[in-house]
Amino acid sequence: MDTRRGFLGRTGSALGATLSLPLALEPSFAASPDTSGDWPRETSFRFTGEMANFEAAQRALASLYDVERDFATFDAAYYGAMTLPVQASYRAYSQWVNRNNSLFLRNAAPGHPRDTELDCSRAAVAKLLGARTEEIALSGGGTEALYALIANYALLKAGDAVIYADVDYDEMQYACDYLEQSRGARIVRFSLPEPHTEANILAAYDRILKETPRAKLLLLTHLSNRNGLVPPVKAIIAMAKARDVDVILDSAQAVGHLPFTVADTGADFIGFSLHKWLAAPLGTGGIYIRKERLQDIAPWLGNRIHGPEDIRARIPTGTVDFAARLTIPRAIEVQDAIGLDAKYRHLVRLRDYWVEGVRDIAGLEIMLPQETGRFGAVTGFRLPGMKGPDDAKVAAKLFLDKYRLLLVAKAGLASGPVLRVTPALFNDSSELDRLVTAIRAERRMFL
Template identity: 85%
Template sequence: MVTRRGFIGRAGGALGVTFGVGLGLDGAVAATTGPPDGWPDEAPFSFSGDMTDFEAAQRALLPLYDVERDFATFDAAYYGAMTRPVAASYRAYSQWVNRNNSLFLRNAAPGHPRDAELDRSRAAVAKLLGAQTEEIALSGGGTEALYALIANYALLKAGDAVIYADVDYDEMQYACDYLEQSRGARIVRFSLPEPHTEANILAAYDRILKETPRAKLLLLTHLSNRNGLVPPVKAIVAMAKARGVDVILDSAQAVGHLPFTVEDTGADFIGFSLHKWLAAPLGTGGIYIRKDRLQDISPWLGNRIHGPEDIRARIPTGTVDFAARLTIPGAIAVQDAIGLEAKYRHLVGLRDYWVERVRDIAGLEILVPQEAGRFGAVTGFRLPGMKGPDGAKQAAKLFLDKYRLLVVAKAGLASGPVLRVTPALFNSSAELDRLVAAIRAERHLFT
């Protein structure tokens, strides 16, 4: 019989392994063998890298990941990729859940009732966000979370207006449009003026709120997946609340990326992903509803699996990837060991590294202004002369096929499509040098 602590030592690169600059990749891979005979109880994760030095941080961070290196992938805004210890923990939980199958799913596994174990994950997320456990429900990702909040917003009456902007995520716009079909809401769409300075952003939101006297709900994106804009969230939320307008905050790109708590935002309703910047397993996310506002979000399609006073009634309650949700505290532990503030500074450092090396190219557009607090790691750009969605797709394909660089063509901004670059902790300055060289080589593609 393998002990619980002994299992983690065998199960590999799991949270009990100390990852530092000197760890070899072969050793980490070799440690991932061994069948699970007990509950995968995580030992503390420790990280010895120097996050104050850009190059030293890369040397410490890169061994934490087992990712494809033939291509340089700049798409952490889609999926952050688990670190080795989190991936090993996820494998261990998957094996344990499979071994115990319905015994666990039916809340009958001795010593490990399902709901109590999942509440550990809820509590870890609540601590991360400065919330209470009962204000957090886990979901199958940020999109599911935000659909749940938007589609089930209870205070909307026919004729009330719902506002969103061009920087907001496609599917969340669709969710707002659904309120027009299903609830008789009036949809008000507007575009943020460029450059996206704080003054321009606040003026735009102030204007649209003043011009929409029957506004009841505002979708606000914490960090735009299109161009990387971080608006002054707390000021906009306060502006909306002063006019009796509720805000649903899309923090899918913010959790595990920007250091913040729910109080920092002022928002009562937040949906978020955990498999992007926190780098938990795919299909993890959640909602936050301020405790005294719970009844303003209706249960999911009349869900009565949980009572009306339980936030979990606001999320689908089907059979999910329980192992992924059990792994969430481990992903938070890895982030805590690295330090969220240090992680954020490094991500911004990666972003600044490539942006500053192409900024002098005539006609190249960097979509987010270099204004403190208005961006994180995500940034959209346009090659000189690049027009229309087809142009962006053509450029993205060229970067992938010719240079083995994954950047993403994103449409939706009023000013036109962009190429989005999203470096992750597993990216290096050498990979960014390849990106810079490709941009310089192809700067005349559309001219």
């Protein structure tokens, strides 16, 4: 049986080599290509771990990863980390692309045309989201995807209003602000009332839409990277459409995290990451544009590589990490083997584990109400007395330096900064126990 570290060091393994890990894996995939330069061959992946039992699921999932354990890293909202099978595929594709270099990049590799192979990745993402392949374009991550949708929204006229909320991602707010500079739009910013119950959220969006008669575009975040809020997306989009307001849905934190399809959202325009919760290689993401709405997003800076009727014209064209994009179907296969519903339930269990361990601390604020459907793995909190943005940074540094716990200081909410905790599939309850112990020990640091 291979150890994880031993496997990672064996870069010259022949095609067909397999990895067997305790609890979680059946022999299932080719490790990396040999010197013959064959296209990487992968056998089917099977996850044999137990997901219903919390402790058994932790053991099974941990065996899929090789990550630094000296620190407990609670930042999956930034990067999800590849599983070992995905790492192996990425390494294999990297070697193959390097061996074939421009022959592949120029769409000329015999038997493996570049666009045909990349279309396999587009098709896999389309299936994951319940979309058509021609409605998906791959991008260099969620930020690039959403910039492309927002900056190139074609129906905006000078004087039209663009709305966003305090829970929306910084860079997507910047993209909306750019529409004011470049297109003469009027930017309308508002804050969601706390507590973030469904009733409060719907009332806030209904009010801002009524108060903004020239609203044309609304940025909506599927799962907030600030505090973890999952708003009632479909209801908000329906509310906006009833007023002829288009919605660009930021699903960077939702794909591979929340079970959903494009039909479940009602959205016509979605940007997303794949290197967060799907755990594909870094620098992978994409856009969805409902086919009937394609012309309402203009090509990227006049991009004509694929033609105006092709969604791929809406994304920057360049020499990207093709191996990363070729690996996307493998990441989806691993997720499918675990089961997205089971994965989501496990992530919520990890979140609830630490939240319940600190909920009784007087003055500590958990930023999300315990309301079904309003959160996944991500949750922000405030220590008693924590107020300014520097407080959050000081606290994050203390948890890292003193306790070897990586939490993230997040500003931007109208009510003030928070510390964000984002467990990943590789985290376990012993690490969460360390977190709970540290929070309880430092609960008076700002008092």
